[in-house]
Amino acid sequence: MTWLKLVEGYMPMQMISELAGSILVFALVNWALKRAGLGVPKFWAGVGVWLYIQLYLQYRIYPPIPFSVRAIYGTVSGCGIFMWVSGSEGEWQEFKRPILNVMDGISGVHRAVRLGAVIVIPVAFGGFAYTSFLPSFAEPIELRTVHPAPPATTKVHGKTFVLQVVENPYRVNAAGNYDQAYTDARIVEQAMGRLMKDVNDADYNPWDPDAEGYIKYVREGGEIFFQNCHFCHGDNLNGRGLWAYAFNPIPANFTDAGTIAQLQETFVFWRVSKGGIGLPGEGFPWASVMPPWEQHLTVDEIWKVVMFEYWHTGYYPRTWD
Amino acid sequence: MGRLISGQTRKKVLAVTSLFVMGAMLTLPIFMALPALAGGGAPAAGGPPPDVVAAQSGEGEGEGDKVEIGRDVYYKTEGPAVGAPAPKTQDTEEFYPRYNFESRVLLWVANQQHLYYGSFVLAVPIFCMCIEFAGLMSKDKAMAKKYDQLAYDFIKISLTAYSLTAILGGILIFTFLTLYPAFFGYLSSIFRPVMHIYALMFVAESGTLYIYYYGWDKMKEGLLKWLHVSMSVVLNVIGTVLMFLANSWIGFMMSPAGVDEQGRYLGNIWHVLHTALWNPLNVHRILGNMAFGGGVVAAYAAYRFLSSKNDEERAHYDWMGYIAMSLGVAFLIPLPFAGYWLMREVYAYRQQMGITLMGGLLAWLFIIQATMIGILFLTTNYYLWQALGRMTGGERFQRYIKYFVFILVVGLLVFITPHTIVMTPAELKAMGGQQHPVLGNYGVMSAKNGGINAIIMTTIASFIWYQRGNRIPAVKWAKFGNIFLITFFVVAHVNNIWVACYGYFIPANVRIGLSVPQVAGTLSCLFLGSALNLAMLKQSKEIGPIQWGKIAPRSQYALIMLATAFTWMMGLMGYIRSSVRLFWHVNEIMRDNSPWAYTHTIGFAANVISFNVLFFWVSILFVFWLGTLGVKKAPVSATATVPSAPSPQPAPGH
Numbered sequence: 001m002t003w004l005k006l007v008e009g010y011m012p013m014q015m016i017s018e019l020a021g022s023i024l025v026f027a028l029v030n031w032a033l034k035r036a037g038l039g040v041p042k043f044w045a046g047v048g049v050w051l052y053i054q055l056y057l058q059y060r061i062y063p064p065i066p067f068s069v070r071a072i073y074g075t076v077s078g079c080g081i082f083m084w085v086s087g088s089e090g091e092w093q094e095f096k097r098p099i100l101n102v103m104d105g106i107s108g109v110h111r112a113v114r115l116g117a118v119i120v121i122p123v124a125f126g127g128f129a130y131t132s133f134l135p136s137f138a139e140p141i142e143l144r145t146v147h148p149a150p151p152a153t154t155k156v157h158g159k160t161f162v163l164q165v166v167e168n169p170y171r172v173n174a175a176g177n178y179d180q181a182y183t184d185a186r187i188v189e190q191a192m193g194r195l196m197k198d199v200n201d202a203d204y205n206p207w208d209p210d211a212e213g214y215i216k217y218v219r220e221g222g223e224i225f226f227q228n229c230h231f232c233h234g235d236n237l238n239g240r241g242l243w244a245y246a247f248n249p250i251p252a253n254f255t256d257a258g259t260i261a262q263l264q265e266t267f268v269f270w271r272v273s274k275g276g277i278g279l280p281g282e283g284f285p286w287a288s289v290m291p292p293w294e295q296h297l298t299v300d301e302i303w304k305v306v307m308f309e310y311w312h313t314g315y316y317p318r319t320w321d
Numbered sequence: 322m323g324r325l326i327s328g329q330t331r332k333k334v335l336a337v338t339s340l341f342v343m344g345a346m347l348t349l350p351i352f353m354a355l356p357a358l359a360g361g362g363a364p365a366a367g368g369p370p371p372d373v374v375a376a377q378s379g380e381g382e383g384e385g386d387k388v389e390i391g392r393d394v395y396y397k398t399e400g401p402a403v404g405a406p407a408p409k410t411q412d413t414e415e416f417y418p419r420y421n422f423e424s425r426v427l428l429w430v431a432n433q434q435h436l437y438y439g440s441f442v443l444a445v446p447i448f449c450m451c452i453e454f455a456g457l458m459s460k461d462k463a464m465a466k467k468y469d470q471l472a473y474d475f476i477k478i479s480l481t482a483y484s485l486t487a488i489l490g491g492i493l494i495f496t497f498l499t500l501y502p503a504f505f506g507y508l509s510s511i512f513r514p515v516m517h518i519y520a521l522m523f524v525a526e527s528g529t530l531y532i533y534y535y536g537w538d539k540m541k542e543g544l545l546k547w548l549h550v551s552m553s554v555v556l557n558v559i560g561t562v563l564m565f566l567a568n569s570w571i572g573f574m575m576s577p578a579g580v581d582e583q584g585r586y587l588g589n590i591w592h593v594l595h596t597a598l599w600n601p602l603n604v605h606r607i608l609g610n611m612a613f614g615g616g617v618v619a620a621y622a623a624y625r626f627l628s629s630k631n632d633e634e635r636a637h638y639d640w641m642g643y644i645a646m647s648l649g650v651a652f653l654i655p656l657p658f659a660g661y662w663l664m665r666e667v668y669a670y671r672q673q674m675g676i677t678l679m680g681g682l683l684a685w686l687f688i689i690q691a692t693m694i695g696i697l698f699l700t701t702n703y704y705l706w707q708a709l710g711r712m713t714g715g716e717r718f719q720r721y722i723k724y725f726v727f728i729l730v731v732g733l734l735v736f737i738t739p740h741t742i743v744m745t746p747a748e749l750k751a752m753g754g755q756q757h758p759v760l761g762n763y764g765v766m767s768a769k770n771g772g773i774n775a776i777i778m779t780t781i782a783s784f785i786w787y788q789r790g791n792r793i794p795a796v797k798w799a800k801f802g803n804i805f806l807i808t809f810f811v812v813a814h815v816n817n818i819w820v821a822c823y824g825y826f827i828p829a830n831v832r833i834g835l836s837v838p839q840v841a842g843t844l845s846c847l848f849l850g851s852a853l854n855l856a857m858l859k860q861s862k863e864i865g866p867i868q869w870g871k872i873a874p875r876s877q878y879a880l881i882m883l884a885t886a887f888t889w890m891m892g893l894m895g896y897i898r899s900s901v902r903l904f905w906h907v908n909e910i911m912r913d914n915s916p917w918a919y920t921h922t923i924g925f926a927a928n929v930i931s932f933n934v935l936f937f938w939v940s941i942l943f944v945f946w947l948g949t950l951g952v953k954k955a956p957v958s959a960t961a962t963v964p965s966a967p968s969p970q971p972a973p974g975h
Contacts, residue, residue, distance in 0.1 A: 012762040013822060016731055023727055061759055063752045066744035069760060073734055076695075080730035083699065087706045087722035089873055139746040143685060143923070146741050146755055149676035164672050184828055239754050248746055249755050256756040257765055257825055258740055262680070282682045316828030 006062070015061065022052065042095040046085045053077045068141075144249075147263065148282035156273045156294045156302070163266040168303050168317075170217040171265075180319060183214050183307075188314045206311070214307075221308030224301050228293070237312050247289055254313045265317035268306045335544055337551065391581030394910070396592050404510055404586025407911035408503045416503045417915040424500040425917040426929060429899075431489070431496040433892055433933040434940075437613075438486035439567070440606075440891070441941075443560045444614025445479035446530070448472075448648055450553035457550055471641055473537055478621055480534050481944045483527075501915075504906045508570065511580065514590040515566060522563045529556045564610075565603050572599035575902060576670050577910050584910040597670040601663035608656045609894075613887045615649020620884035621945050623877035626870075635870035642880050643708065649887070650701050654777065654847070657694070658840070667901075671908075678901050680740075685923055686897050688739045691769070693890040695733040698776045700883045702729060705783045707876035712790035713865020728779050728814075736772035740764030762825070770836050771821025774843045778813055781846045785854045791864050794857035802857045806850060813842040888937060892930040900926075 006014055026049060033039050040048070054077075057070055065073075085095040105111035153162050173179035186204055189195050202210035206219035226235070232251040234241040239253035252259050260268055276288030293302060310317055391402035410416040417424060449472045456468030497505040509516065533552050540549035572594075577584075579592030586593070622642030629635040668675035677683055706722055709715030738760050744752070762768060785806070794802065820839050824832045902908050904918040912918075921929075 006759065011759040012768065013818075015759055016735075019731070020727065023723075027723065063757065064748070065757065065760060066742050066748040066752065068743040069738065069757075072692075072737060076730055076734055076737070079699065080726045083703050083706075083729075084723045084726045086875060087703075087726075088716060088719035089710055090716075091719075092873070092875075141743055141745050143743055144741060144755070145681050145684070147676065148681045149673035152671070152673060180828075249749050250753065253754050253756060256754070256758070256761055258756045258761050262765060282677060319828065 018060070019053070019056065022056070023049070026052075041098065042085050042091055043098045046081045046095060050074075050078055050081050142285050142287070144285060144287055145283055147267070148280050150267050150270045151280065154270045154273065157299050159299065161266070161269070163264075163270055166266050166269075168265050168269075168307055169300075170214065170221075170303050170307055172214055174213055176213070180316075183311075184316050186215055187311045187316070217304050218308050218311045221301075221304035221306070222312070224297065224305045225308050225312075228296065229305065232290075237309060249287055251290070254309050254315075257315075260309055260313065260317070261315035263318055265306055265310070268309070268317070269302055272302050272306060333547055391583070391585050391587050393579060393587055393589075393592060394582055395576065395578030395597060398587075398589075398592070400587030400589055402581055402583075402585040403588050404580065404584075405507075407507050407580075407584025407907060410503050410906075410912070410914045412914050412916055418500060418502070420500075423917050424915065428493075428496050428500055429896075429929060430933060430936070431493045433895060434937060435486065435489040435493045436895060437888065437891070437933075437937045438482050438489055439564075440610040440613050441617055442479050442483045442486050443564055444610040445475050445482075445618065446533075446553060446556050446560060447611060448614060448618065448645070449476045449479075450550070450557055451648075452644070453550050453553060457546060467640075469541075471644065474641065475618060476534055476537075478618065478944065478948050480530070481947050482941070483530060485940065485944065487523075487527075501906075504911065504913075507584070507907075507911060508573075511573065511586050511593055512570065512590075515569075515594070519563070519566045522559055522566070526556065526559045526563060529559060561607070564606060565599075566594075568602045568606060569594040569596070569599055571898070572596040572602055574907050575674075575898070577907050580910060582910075584907065598663070598666055601659070601666045605656070605659040605663050608652050608659050609891065611652035612649045612656055613891055615645050615647075615652065616884035616887035617941065618645035619649060619880045621645075621948070623880040623884075624942075624945055625949070626877050627874060629870075632870055637869075639711070639870045639872055642877065646701070646704060646880055646883065649883070650780075653697060653701075657773065674901055674908075677903070678897065682903075682920060683897050683901060684741065685739065685743075686893060686926070688737055689923075689927070690890060690893055690897070691737045691773075692733075693886050693893065694773070695736055695776065696886045697883060697890070698780050699729055699733065700879050700886065702780055702783045704876050704879040704883070705787045707873050707879065708787055709790050710873055710876075711868045711871045713868075714792070715790040718786045718790070725779050725783065728775055732772040732775035732779070734772075735763045735768050736776065738763035738768075765825075767821055767824030767832055767835075770824075770839055771817055774817045774839050775814065777843050778810065778817070778846050781843075781850060782810060785850060788851075788854055788858060791867060792858055792861040793864065795860045795862050796857055799857055802853060806853060809850060810846060813846050816842050885934065885938065888934045889930060892933050893927075896926055896930060 026045075030040055030045060054070070054074055057065055057073055084091075086092040101107075102110050102113050102117065105114050150163050152164065153160050155161075167178045169178075171178055171180065171183045173182035186197070189197055197204045199205050200208075202208040202212070203215060205211065206215050206222060208215075211219060225233075225237075230237075230241055231243050232241040232247070233239055233254065234244065234251075237254040238256075239251045241251060244250045254260050271290075273292065273294040275290045275292035276286060278292055279286050279288060297305070388401045388403070390399050392399050408416070420427075452468050452475065453472040456465045456472065459465040459468060512519075529552060533549065533556055536549060536552075540546055573579075573596055576597040578596045579589055579594075580586055619642050622638045622645055626635055626638035626642060629638060664675065664679065667678065679687060702725065706719065706725075709718055740761070741755070741764075742752075742757065742760075749755070756764070763772075793799075796802065817839050820835050824835050827835075900920055902913075903920065904913050905911065906913045
């Protein structure tokens with residue numbers, strides 16, 4: 001469906017709106033048909049809406065939705081349709097009628113359908129059982145814990161950091177004091193893309209020669225990022241770096257609302273420092289090849305690069321209150 | 322004096338005095354034991370355990386009478402280390418006896434069954450108290466009798482369950498002693514100062530319950546009735562204290578306090594009881610028990626409805642199911658807020674624990690929990706829509722069900738969309754990353770808050786529909802009221818969706834604050850919407866009577882489903898709460914070195930939970946069956962008080 005694009009940033013609401021619009025159109029069409037004496041029987045209306053939702057999820061949404069989620073959506077929408085068709089006694093009777101007619105075999109056609117069902121349903125079950133027992137060479141499903149719980153403390157370059165209380169030493173205001181609100185006001189704006197608030201202002205543009213304090217540290221973090229991280233995490237920090245597709249899963253997409261936007265800065269500091277090899281037992285199956293960056297970067301460099309990642313994506317690190 | 326105080330007041334004063342005397346008598350042994358409780362920093366009553374005394378006397382030979390001072394791991398206060406350190410267990414028969422079966426699962430089942438019954442017998446007396454009081458205050462004699470009968474029916478079910486609770490409690494203790502002797506020994510040594518209070522509370526609870534139940538007929542008039550109602554207050558106070566004491570054990574296991582780093586008791590039992598998570602657990606469990614109790618009684622009523630032989634019985638049990646369901650749902654609505662407080666305290670106590678629960682190892686179980694919550698709300702809505710069928714005029718609303726279904730389904734889909742998706746590596750490659758660009762946005766809190774609030778608001782709207790089922794508001798401002806009500810709900814929904822979207826563009830700490838306007842919108846719908854609706858219905862035209870008993874059997878299956886979902890969710894949340902300690906018996910104090918100190922797979926855990934649910938329902942069916950035997954012996958109770966179906970009854974929920 002190339003003529004109606006899913007617009008980045010608006011996709012979740014767009015999907016719900018499209019589904020709501022479709023249901024409304026169905027209701028209006030059904031109402032008009034009913035007025036013309038051609039109302040769609042409840043049974044077929046229910047089956048039709050359910051099929052429509054499944055087809056919508058399978059073919060409209062891109063990239064493809066994994067089966068496990070489609071199964072959840074299919075089950076829930078099926079329950080919803082049951083609630084609708086059995087909401088009142090009259091509607092329930094209307095919905096059941098075609099099924100009962102087939103079971104009772106009230107006409108030749110119904111008897112033929114019944115016979116077909118008696119043959120097809122066991123065969124379908126048999127086929128399902130047969131295919132599920134066939135040997136498969138597909139890799140097994142892994143339930144990965146992407147963000148395992150961090151330890152209470154972590155030791156980097158001989159210094160112990162208490163992750164619950166430690167602060168990024170470079171997240172400072174003009175006076176040199178830790179100031180989350182000050183730095184939050186200077187990150188890029190999240191709109192249809194990511195834009196600097198004022199390119200000509202040294203207070204907002206890290207590459208301005210006059211940039212000082214926080215915004216200068218962001219530039220330094222950026223330099224570290226483009227020297228070390230962008231090969232995997234991509235120059236737009238979206239996990240689509242040059243080498244990204246050599247890995248499975250591909251590296252984390254920082255622009256996604258579900259990665260660094262959900263985490264405290266200290267969590268990212270710990271993950272970057274310790275890499276995939278430092279994941280705890282909870283991080284099974286440890287599907288991360290990120291090197292332990294403490295072996296290549298200093299503590300200061302790690303703090304700066306973490307700060308750059310937040311600045312560039314326009315996200316705020318999670319805080320306590 | 323006698324002239325100044327009316328007869329009724331005198332009866333009330335006498336009732337309260339008698340009640341006070343009875344309460345004092347019942348709790349006398351506990352108060353006698355209180356010096357140990359009030360001792361604060363003093364050593365536990367009866368002194369330290371014998372093994373500690375022996376150890377100390379051994380030490381004393383070399384070091385004189387010096388008592389070591391320990392530092393409280395949570396309160397950071399200092400106190401004499403009078404207790405023994407937590408045992409350092411090893412994977413041997415001595416610490417973890419084997420019976421060719423996973424000991425942890427055996428203990429899990431024993432614990433869960435005891436909890437199910439315990440929750441039920443603690444919740445039902447609270448309902449009884451409310452319903453019996455409502456009957457006492459009712460001016461309508463027929464209604465008063467009906468309420469009284471209902472309260473009696475409730476307590477009757479709980480009585481048999483009470484015996485089973487005690488039996489299961491015994492089984493639980495034996496299981497603990499047999500399978501985890503070192504761990505149980507340590508916990509007992511810590512809680513020794515309150516163990517006898519716990520036991521005495523049981524005696525007090527049993528005594529009060531039996532007098533309350535068996536005295537029902539004898540105490541049905543005047544002063545005695547007041548005394549009887551007041552007795553239910555005492556019963557509930559004792560029950561609640563009992564539960565708080567039981568909760569202190571799990572609070573201690575999750576967030577220990579009152580001990581030093583080695584696990585030595587420091588002599589202050591209040592610190593041991595009042596751990597970081599004790600009060601959030603208490604509040605969450607009270608509400609949870611009530612919702613669960615309502616669900617089980619509703620299922621009982623549904624069972625009796627479906628097996629009814631005549632219209633009178635059907636009418637009575639239809640009404641009973643409705644009341645129980647309403648009570649259960651009334652406590653279900655604040656439950657997420659209590660859960661939110663508990664989780665907040667968990668995060669404040671240990672960040673890792675919070676992340677393991679909500680974002681890490683156990684996060685998928687929370688998706689299952691969200692699914693169960695969704696089932697509860699959807700089922701409640703479904704029941705209410707079915708209940709419209711027993712009212713003349715209810716069909717006016719049924720044509721709009723499909724729009725409500727849509728909001729509920731979309732809200733639920735957003736609410737249960739996982740952040741970490743289960744997928745094959747091929748699907749992962751096709752998706753291009755761990756997060757889906759469209760659905761990934763539903764996986765975070767901002768969207769989920771929007772989803773659940775939409776569901777709750779729709780449920781409130783269904784309740785308002787139900788209240789209006791057979792009535793048309795006749796107040797002068799009815800038209801204005803209707804427009805206001807509809808506008809209010811629409812604005813609340815728009816606000817909810819807008820805030821859910823806006824949450825993606827602001828810092829997390831501000832986003833958390835956004836839940837306030839969302840919840841405020843929902844609660845406004847609940848309180849303002851319901852109040853306005855009731856005001857409009859004060860003067861209303863009745864289209865037709867409520868025909869109790871004339872409801873589709875589907876509705877009763879919905880009640881059974883509601884109760885089953887409650888039970889399953891309770892089992893699930895208990896498992897999550899317990900397994901978040903990972904490899905600790907007592908978090909960071911006593912390590913679990915048994916071969917079962919690992920986290921089960923989701924499938925295995927779900928199977929054990931399902932087994933627990935099945936076992937509970939099979940056994941409670943037995944309890945229900947016993948209840949029916951009682952009815953046959955006392956025909957007076959049911960049939961004499963339930964009016965015949967065709968005669969209209971005021972809807973109690975209206």
